[in-house]
Amino acid sequence: MSEGKKIILIVDDSFINRQMLCNILNDEYNTIQAENGAEALEILREHGERISAVLLDVITPIMNGYRFLEERQKDKVLSNIPVIATTINDPHIAEIETLKRGATDFIQKPYNPTVVRQRVENIIKLRETAAFVNTVEHDALTGFYNREAFYAHARRYIDANSEKDFDFIAMDLNDFKIVNDMFGENVGDELLKCWSKIIENDIAKNGMCGRISGDVFAVVMPGHREYSEELFEGYIEKLNRFDLNFTLKVKFGIYHVEDKSLPLSLMCDRALLAIKAIKDDFRKTFSYYDESLKEKLWNEQELTNTMRNALKTGQFHVYLQPKYDLYNNTVSGAEALVRWIHPEKGFMPPITFIPLFEKNGFITELDMYVCDKVCQIIRSWIDEGIEPVPVSINVSRVDIYNPALIETINKCVKKYDIPVKYLHIEITETSYTENSMQLKDVVLMLRKEGYHIEMDDFGSGYSSLNMLNDIPVDTLKLDMGFLKKGERTGRDETVMSFVVSLAKKLSLSVIAEGVEKKDEAEFLRSLGCDYAQGYLYSKPVPVDEFNKDFVKTKRPFKGIEEKEKTDFKDVDSEALNDILDTSDFNKIFDSSAAVSALMEYDGKDIYIKRTTKDFRNFMNEITGKTGPLFKLREYMSEKAFDCFKDCFEKARKDGHRFDIILPFSENVEKKTYIRFKAKILSKTGDKYEFMADVEDADKFTDEKGEIIFNGEVRRCEN
Amino acid sequence: MNTDEVYSKVEATLDVDIKGATERFCGNKDLFLMCLKRFAEEPTFGELKKTIQRGDYEGAFEQAHTLKGVCANMGLISLLESVSGITEILRSKSYDGLKEEFEKTEKLYSDTVNKIKELIN
Structure with a gap:
């Protein structure tokens, strides 16, 4: 067979007819011959879509043309390969029947070479165009319309039913990246396929569905419905039958389409906005879009517009929260936290701007600003003859992608000429779940430069155990938050105690965060936890206050201990x-x-x-x-x-x-x-x-x- | 005999639309002659006879149909007409005159086949 030529399969029990067709087509195509339907099906299954078209004699022994067509229709791939039925010039032959069973065209005997070539060429062109439209419009994995096609078809659907009401529902599969990371992309793909089936068969039974992006799907449904948690939880439960040993969550955002002239992309934005509003609320699976969300969006836009100027004009302030040594109640360090004091809005809680800055990338600039300020603070302590405590800065998961991260930190340290041991770097476990390789590289490089690494929010993610083996950190920070949800249960305490003992065995320090009560501190001390941070000791305070309360009062100062790492001491x-x-x-x-x-x-x-x-x-x-x-x-x-x-x-x-x-x-x-x-x-x-x-x-x-x-x-x- | 000589003899001896057939073979005379030889050797007609004798008229219809297609492609005019006659009788399912029509066709077929065998060795 010559390379590059398209392949035509010729099915006819007559050697002569096959020879004739081959002779007609050989200049332009490669031909494969089959004597009957069964043989043809075998060849089709072997070559699949590499076969551009089939010329089929309707009456062949063993498996006749009709049965061949039926068998072929059952297979999704094969049914896409066009079949031209060949038949004698005979008005009685049931051409309609053949068409019904999936033949695309006819050629009559005796053959006319020009007609044969033309028909074959037409059919191949038609198929390629159709296939092209298909790939352009459809998502290969799920078969759903892709975003643009979905918007276009949904537009027509809504316009054609202008008397009806519609709901636009967006669906976001949470933590899909983690699934891909933990179980591999193949499993991720299977999961998406499974989810798309649920959408198609259960959710969008009488609507239209599309895949908006990786893990976001959308449907347009007729009617304005009131939805319930039970309904959506039912779908989620069905999805969780895809047995991953990992609880999958989906958030649904609903926009009751009020303004049908709104572009579909904006309808989708509104539904997504409704999802965003409940993104971090584990109790809610769905929410409706309303105007207040739009207001929130405007606020965000306003913050985005003013953030750069705010940085220039010193509206961002570095606050310090002390870290205490649980054994001798001395300050052993501090965490630097950023605060935005807006000239009009006043003190803005970090939750109102940090997630936004992480999304728009400004966090990197802000983090580096904090880094500079912290180095400056440490310098001022040294200049005043005070032995500094190490101060940790937060490196956002977004910063991990910044190739200049380490260089920028190094520059700050050099600029103020401070020993690196005073600058600690806090990274969050979510960075690990999002991009473990990148994080590992960054941490290894930071450690090589001599920085002390603190893992923030340890235990909050899914990969804590993996991460410990993978990423060499110095300190684990545990959030006491989960001890506070309701009563303290035996299990939570066991988790705490497990993490603390694990950390000890790994020669890591442990800092408990969010410590608010004395009995919590006692409990931590009993576990052998080294350090604590929280409102029990002090809230984050401006640098002046920190200097006054913790530096200038002559409390003893002690840094966070560097654990020795040579050989192991026997453990009990x-x-x-x-x-x-x-x-x-x-x-x-x-x-x-x-x-x-x-x-x-x-x-x-x-x-x-x-x-x-x-x-x-x-x-x-x-x-x-x-x-x-x-x-x-x-x-x-x-x-x-x-x-x-x-x-x-x-x-x-x-x-x-x-x-x-x-x-x-x-x-x-x-x-x-x-x-x-x-x-x-x-x-x-x-x-x-x-x-x-x-x-x-x-x-x-x-x-x-x-x-x-x-x-x-x-x-x-x- | 070279190709052209055989080709001319075929035209002179058989009831064949040789112009039409040659066009269908895209002017490939060798292939046409090769297929003609093959036609004379193929068991299709024998199979048709067997199925009719067996009374398997459905099978016979398929055989006749195949034969008709080949005759049409080869441009064998009178044989095509004759085989078409059998096809129609089988399709009508009355089977009236099937025997006569088949005997007539069989004679024509063996006559054609013998001539082909003489012309092409």
């Missing part, structure tokens, strides 16, 4: 097992979406102590075995184990982390490479405990089976 194994054996711990660990396990290594073997559900599934797939796994050594060759030993030994002395790709190929049914990303946690006698995330290393292997991986990875063969 009983105390450790106390934590590990609580059912709450198991529950937390088990439901974590990480493919992780807690393992023990004694120099001779690797024992698996605790696993997440996903880890068990993963290992069962690799080893072909079900049931508990105890000794990993059985699945490793001598050489692989030596390699592991070597890595472990190095990690034990330096950094406590290792990242290794090992072959798992002996005594197992499936030869495969596994990547271990691990962190050593503790030592009891000769036994080391470590936490490992595992993943299939196939994606780091090229066609030749060579391992390609950019990170710090050790490779080892059998």
Whole structure:
């Protein structure tokens, strides 16, 4: 077959007829021949859409043309390939019947070469145009109209039914990025397909639907309806049958179309605005658009218009909130927080502008402004002969994408000539869920420059356990918020206690945020938490006040301790097992979406102590075995184990982390490479405990089976 | 004999619309002759005879139909007419005169086939 030519499939039981058609078409096309319908179907299934058209003799033995057409119609891909029926010039042959079953055109015998060529050319052109329109108008994944096509078709739909009322409903699948991150894009795509089916079959039964963007869908429905939480929760429940071990949430925004002349894009904006209003309210699944939302939008626009000028004219102020050492009640540091004191509106709460600035990108400028101010403050302490406390600045998840971030921070430090140890950087866990690779790079570089990294809001995201293995931070900040929702429950306390003990084993400091009551401080102290921050001690205060109250009064000052990281001191194994054996711990660990396990290594073997559900599934797939796994050594060759030993030994002395790709190929049914990303946690006698995330290393292997991986990875063969 | 000589003889000997057929073969005389030879060798007619003898008139209709198409493409004028006659009788499902019509066609067919075999070796 010659390259580049389109392929035509000729189906006829007569050799002569096939030869004739081939002869007619061979100059322009490649031809494939089939003697009957069954054979043709097989060829179609093999070549699929690479076949541009089929010339079909309606009467063939084994499977006649009609049955062939019926079979072909059942297949979505095949039904798109046009069929030209060939038949004798005979008015009695049921042409209509053939058409009904999906033939696109006819050619009559005896053949007229010019007509044959013309028909084939026409049909191919028609199909390509149709396919083009199809791809332009439809989203490939869900088959829904894409945004522009949806707007256009919905416009026609509304205009054609001008006597009717309509609702425009926008739907936003929350945390879809996290699903993609945690489970991979294939799972994400399947999820979207599943969701689109629910939209199509349940939500938009008598409406029109479209995909507006990645995880946003919309429908236009006839009527103005009053909706209920139950209704939408029903749809969400159905979506959650897509079993991910991860609760999926969807927010619905409804615009009762009042002004039908409004462009569809604006109707959509209004429905989206309704979603935005409840975005952070976990109790609500839907909301209606109303004019007050428009007002909110105007306010935001006004803030956007004035923010740059506000920065120039010094309307943004840096406030400091002290961090206390829970043991000796001394100030050990401070967090810098920004406040906007507007000339007309007065003191503006951060919640009114920070999310907006994160959205419009201005946060980066503001964060760097704060960084400059903080360095200036530290300089002034040094100049006044006061031993500074470290001050942490917040680096927004948006800043992580700023390539000049580290350079800008460095510039501030140099400008005021302050030691880097006084500038702490707070990053939030959400940055990790959004872009773990980027965050990891940024954190590694910041640490290389000597900055102390504090992980803000630890435990609020979904990947806390993964993150600890992945990102080398110095301090964890825990929000006490969840202890305050209603009564303090045993479970919350266990979570707190788990995180604090975990942090200790990882040689990390813990700062509890939002501490408001004395008994909370007591509780934290009993857990062994190091530092606290909150209204119990002080609200964020202007720098002058901070200087007056905390710097100039002669309270002892102590920085946040740098934990030593050489080798491990023995931990009390009983105390450790106390934590590990609580059912709450198991529950937390088990439901974590990480493919992780807690393992023990004694120099001779690797024992698996605790696993997440996903880890068990993963290992069962690799080893072909079900049931508990105890000794990993059985699945490793001598050489692989030596390699592991070597890595472990190095990690034990330096950094406590290792990242290794090992072959798992002996005594197992499936030869495969596994990547271990691990962190050593503790030592009891000769036994080391470590936490490992595992993943299939196939994606780091090229066609030749060579391992390609950019990170710090050790490779080892059998 | 070269292609053109055989081609002329075919035109002279058979009841064939050779001009029309050649056009259908896009002027490819060799292919036309090759297909003519193949026509003489193909079992289609034999199959038609068997199905009629069996009384499988539906199968016979399909065979006749196929044969009709091939005759039309090859430009075999009188044979096409004759096969069309069988097709119509089978379609009408009365089967009146089927035997006579078939015998007539069979004679014409073997006559044509013999001539082709003589002309093309």
